[in-house]
Amino acid sequence: MTNPKAWLMNKWNIQTTKDFWLIMLTYSLAGMAILPVKKIIFHAVGITPHTPFWIVVLVYIPLVPPAYQIGLIFFGTMLGQFNFVWGQAKKRFRIGIRPKTT
Numbered sequence: 001m002t003n004p005k006a007w008l009m010n011k012w013n014i015q016t017t018k019d020f021w022l023i024m025l026t027y028s029l030a031g032m033a034i035l036p037v038k039k040i041i042f043h044a045v046g047i048t049p050h051t052p053f054w055i056v057v058l059v060y061i062p063l064v065p066p067a068y069q070i071g072l073i074f075f076g077t078m079l080g081q082f083n084f085v086w087g088q089a090k091k092r093f094r095i096g097i098r099p100k101t102t
Contacts, residue, residue: 030074038060041059
């Protein structure tokens with residue numbers, strides 16, 4: 001079994017260990033930052049602990065993942081990894097927009 005760090009560096013075409021750790025830090029910071037942002041979003045749209053789960057899901061799906069992506073791009077830019085995170089964001093966005101091949 002290969003080393004997970006080496007596997008990711010190869011998969012993502014990362015050249016240096018420093019860049020790898022900056023990318024990991026970017027994902028960590030974006031993940032931690034989305035928690036207070038989610039609370040703000042939920043408060044703004046009126047989600048409470050008594051709100052039915054299906055409404056929470058309907059609000060979560062279109063609002064929280066885009067906020068996470070914005071945080072990822074923000075932290076990636078601050079840590080000098082904009083090109084990497086922007087490339088990953090474009091790949092994620094393209095998943096649902098594949099052109100039909102004939």
